[in-house]
Amino acid sequence: MSGPVDPARIRDAIAQFGRTLGPDVLASCRALFGAQQEALSCAVPAAARDLAYGPHERHRLDLYGAAGEAPKPVLLFVHGGAFVGGDKGDPSDPARWHNGAVGRMAARRGWIGAVMNYRLAPDHPWPAGAQDVGAAVDFLRAHAADHGGDPDRIVIMGTSAGAAHVGGFLRLRPDHADLVRGAILLSGLYGITPLEPKDEEYYGAADSACDKSPLEALASTPLPMMMACAQYDPARFQAEYLGLLQKRLTRHGALPCSMSLPGHNHYTIAMHLGTSDRRLEDSIAEFCDRLFA
Incomplete structure (x- = not known):
């Protein structure tokens, strides 16, 4: 997509995709925001890339x-x-700009944006x-200050499988409220609906996965929370x-x-952040600004 941004054209295209998921829809959604994300990538380059937060090759994050x-x-x-793919984004690869969009959005807001990879099922x-x-x-917490960040003012945000992993972090770490200020969940799986076969690659067989759900932690935590779906x-x-x-x-x-x-779908709810459509970005900023004050 090139030339001036046409919000109506973008909305119409997303509406045509409907609720369908798949690689073709994902590629088409990337194309809708590619020009804006390319411009933002040039304006807000990564300050640090591939910082190792652990021993595995996917234990990397960009700032x-x-x-x-x-x-x-x-x-x-x-x-x-979907627990088995995804990447934090690479400014040199147009097919992978979109996940770095959240980091660039954060930087433009005057924050430090951190975008992580994680091990895959x-x-x-x-x-x-x-x-x-x-x-x-x-x-x-240990190194944000080395890059201009405040380790006492961290908010975590995940989309889809990433939101499920944020919920899992809250479950596994009883000290989470001492580590982060809040959590933002976009279009995630939280343990409300039954597992589908593709989820079992991460959680295991459905009849053994109920004790792995993040639902209780997400429901009970006193941590401030923001949720969105498309x-x-x-x-x-x-x-x-x-x-x-x-x-x-309750x-x-x-x-x-x-x-x-x-006007958004499962892919574009995070992918569009940092573009001219600032409705969700502004809501995220309002939520975070209250926590960061």
């Missing part, structure tokens, strides 16, 4: 945002990929992804969103910050 006179808040992003089943989120948080998310992800909202309401007597984003 966006320059050090300032005072330490900056940190937004850590965990990409999606089936070679690394549960709880590898959740453990890796914890390891990345530990790394940022208008064209598959019904399962919308049910997960509504189910966790209800669980949070436990806490109030809904968390939440947003059902019109």
Whole structure:
């Protein structure tokens, strides 16, 4: 997509995709935002790439945002990929710009953006992804200050499988409220709906996976939480969103910050961040600014 941005054209194209998932839809969605993300990639390059937060080759994260006179808040992003794929993004590869968008958005907001990789299923089943989120948080707690970040002001954010891994981190680490200020969940799987066969590559057989769910931790944690889903998310992800909202309401007597984003699908809910469509970005910024104050 080239030339001036046409929001109506983008909305119409996403509506035509409907709730369908797959590599062709993913590639088409990338093309819709490619020109804007390329421009942002040039304007906000990574400040540090492939920092090792652990021993595995996928224990790597990129940082966006320059050090300032005072330490900056940190937004850590965990990409999606159905537990078996995905990448933190590579500015040299147009097919992989989109996951770095969250880091660039954070930098443009005056924060430090951290975008991580994690080990993938089936070679690394549960709880590898959740453990890796914890390891990345530990790394940022120890080293964010070296790159201009404030280790006491970290918010974690995940989309799709990444949101499930954020939930897993909350479950595995009882000290999570001492480590991060809040959590942002986009179109994730939280334990509301039954596992599907593809999920078993990470969680194992459905009849043995119930004790691996992050649902109880997500429902009970006092950690401030923001949740969002997309208008064209598959019904399962919308049910997960509504189910966790209800669980949070029951436990806490109030809904968390939440947003059902019109005109987007399962891929574009995170992919578009940093572009001219700032509805979700502005909501994320409002949520984080309250926590970072």
